[in-house]
Amino acid sequence: MTSRPPRPRERGIPEATVARLPVYLRTLQALQDRGTLTVSSEDLASAAGVNSAKLRKDLSHLGSYGTRGVGYEVRYLVYQISRELGLTQDxxxxxxxxxxxxxxxxxxxxxxxxxxxxxxxxxxxxxxxxxxxxxxxxxxxxxxxxxxxxxxxxxxxxxxxxxxxxxxxxxxxxxxxxxxxxxxxxxxxxxxxxxxxxxxxxxxLQILAFHAQRRNGDEGHGAEPAGLELT
Amino acid sequence: MTSRPPRPRERGIPEATVARLPVYLRTLQALQDRGTLTVSSEDLASAAGVNSAKLRKDLSHLGSYGTRGVGYEVRYLVYQISRELGLTQDxxxxxxxxxxxxxxxxxxxxxxxxxxxxxxxxxxxxxxxxxxxxxxxxxxxxxxxxxxxxxxxxxxxxxxxxxxxxxxxxxxxxxxxxxxxxxxxxxxxxxxxxxxxxxxxxxxLQILAFHAQRRNGDEGHGAEPAGLELT
DNA sequence: TAGATTGTTAATCGATTAACAATC
DNA sequence: TAGATTGTTAATCGATTAACAATC
CATH class of the missing domain: 3.40.50.720 (NAD(P)-binding Rossmann-like Domain)
Structure with missing residues (x-):
């Protein structure tokens, strides 16, 4: 269980990573459309709205597709993520x-x-x-x-x-x-x-309402409106 | 930070719990529509598609709204969750x-x-x-x-x-x-x-495709289709 | 070589779960 | 009292993040 084969990395990409791959993919495709050839984890992370350590960790589950000192080749990463997600089939x-x-x-x-x-x-x-x-x-x-x-x-x-x-x-x-x-x-x-x-x-919407109420100082909380106290 | 006031529990319901409260609420409302007055954590959890320990832990963040040996009063829990989510306002x-x-x-x-x-x-x-x-x-x-x-x-x-x-x-x-x-x-x-x-x-859809590909034995994975190897 | 940036380590944080004492 | 079920503890698991050695 702790042995590490050289390349065809162990299966089992964390769920949280899987859920972010589509976001990275979309961000990379936008970069590609703008003609960007290479991107650093810092820049890609910022465009995708995550922190760069998380991005690098996520991508490391797919393999070593970056180049130290340089970054990731956009086109290649688009392909690798697409393949991982199963988008090379229809x-x-x-x-x-x-x-x-x-x-x-x-x-x-x-x-x-x-x-x-x-x-x-x-x-x-x-x-x-x-x-x-x-x-x-x-x-x-x-x-x-x-x-x-x-x-x-x-x-x-x-x-x-x-x-x-x-x-x-x-x-x-x-x-x-x-x-x-x-x-x-x-x-x-x-x-x-x-x-x-x-x-x-x-x-x-309900999750948004919860946070909004929290931000608004939770007014009205604690006092039970008459007629709803229970039973 | 570690002191524990008796009732108005410390603010800060975990995000994962907040995301499930709407599901519990909907499940409870369905029970209420069917005339159910009381429900155990086991039954409510099963109807909501979670495990009962998680449900009890989640509800414990709101307060002690159940009765040992009995369960939760549906109507009261509906109200408490609604209030927590901020649904008593418009x-x-x-x-x-x-x-x-x-x-x-x-x-x-x-x-x-x-x-x-x-x-x-x-x-x-x-x-x-x-x-x-x-x-x-x-x-x-x-x-x-x-x-x-x-x-x-x-x-x-x-x-x-x-x-x-x-x-x-x-x-x-x-x-x-x-x-x-x-x-x-x-x-x-x-x-x-x-x-x-x-x-x-x-x-x-992409997350579904990932899992589907995984289930299907990941055929076609590993061999890079000609013309996409890179560069 | 010097500078930049990845891939990985390890610490930390948060979420899940089984188990059970408390208590209706 | 006996049976049922909550609320909480504590162990475990998974996710996040900073830091940095490896390396282009």
Whole structure:
């Protein structure tokens, strides 16, 4: 466990690092677009909004891709991070729930500049099925299993109302999809080995409210408003 | 620093706990809707998707709101968490960038069941200004400062393209808004004391892709595709 | 060689978890 | 009293950070 093979570093990049790699990637791509060839950890870290020690530690998990005294070659680092994240292959994505949010996502072009392809849009509402959204025909939710198989979908995005989200997740899992991005405000129950990430607007707002209240001096805290003391 | 006052526990709830309180709150509200009066840490934790030791530790930061041998009274815990999160007051929210996503958010009714009120919608596009979205007239971005002042906006939501996001953030900050929720795929630069949270679809997808690739046995890893070796 | 910057070490900090005494 | 469940302790784990030797 403590032996250190020379190059193909031990698997197991820390989760916190994985979550920052996309930010570094995006920052590097912006540098690349501006024609920058080389960047130091200090400059890249500052552009990505992290501290440079953290950046270097993060990158060290991928390998030794920098040059001491010089920095990192932008193009090479873009490629290495893309590869590590699995963006050198194409991931087919299905979106279920074509309401406002589903349509917004379907129409959102730049999925991290590449790596993801929206392969199917599904909805339960007969009035929505058959409509054309973002150059795709909306299919009926009942075809989920077929669509997953035929289109090779490996990532499912859930933008249904909360009440339907669990059923959709279960069907995704049954169809062999083990990566799910959930926008519905509900905790999904899935078997081990299925990866669920959630995006939740109201949770984010509530966290902001907590800090804002803290900043505002927490006025009104401590005194319980009449009628809510309990029981 | 190590003295322990008896009740009004020391301020400073861990960030990880703050991020979970909204999940507990939502779970409790669902229990309340089903008429449940009391819940054990075991049952609540399981419904919220965390382990019960973590839940009890989290709640212990708020105070001693449970009863040994019995559990937690749902109604009381809902109130205490709401109060801690600052949801017993009303937060006015302004959304800037009324594209697909901005409209989706504006039309999204249930902002955590209450606590937040969309007070203004702003856009830079003259064709959008004046249109009615979610019972509000879309205003011009140039009125941001006035709107923030007049409507008492304290939370700013940015759903503009990446290129405009920083400018909007700077104007929000200048207008006195120090809580920002950013949907634009760009790192925002703000002064200390301003709280920025980001919601980023492509980052989430990239994290999913990383794990999916890992599960799939990482095929294709190691061999560098011709033409991308570097330089 | 002198200057710059990486990659790594080690210290510190914060989060998670099992276990259990306190107590309803 | 016996059974159940909280609140807290303490061990462990993972993440962050400063500092600096290695090295371009």
């Amino acid at each position: 991931w087919a994505v299905a979106i279920v729930g074509i309401g406002n949010l589903g349509r917004a996502l379907a129409n959102y072009g730049g999925f991290g500049t590449r790596g993801f392809r929206i392969a199917a849009l599904l909805d339960a509402d007969p009035a929505m099925v058959g409509r054309r959204v973002a150059s795709l025909d909306v299919g009926h939710i009942d075809t989920l299993e077929t669509v997953v198989r035929d289109k090779g979908v490996s990532i499912g995005v859930i933008t249904t109302p909360a009440a339907s989200a669990q059923a959709v997740a279960t069907r995704f899992v049954g169809a062999g999809v083990s990566s799910i991005l959930n926008f519905a405000p509900v905790v999904l129950n899935v078997p081990d080995g299925v990866d669920v990430r959630k995006v939740d607007l109201s949770i984010e | 937060w006015a929210v302004a959304i800037v960038g009324i594209g697909n996503l901005g409209r989706a958010l504006a039309n999204y009714g249930g902002f955590g069941t209450r606590g937040f009120r969309i007070a203004a919608l702003l856009d830079a596009d003259p064709a959008m200004v004046g249109r009615r979205v979610a019972s509000l007239d879309v205003g011009h971005i140039d009125t941001l400062e006035t709107v923030v002042r007049d409507k008492g906006v304290s939370i700013g939501v940015i759903t503009t393209p990446a290129a405009s996001a920083q400018a909007v953030a700077t104007r929000f900050v200048g207008a006195g808004v120090s809580s920002i929720l950013n949907f634009a795929p760009v790192v925002l630069n703000v002064p200390d004391g301003v709280d920025v949270r980001k919601v980023d679809l492509s980052i989430e």
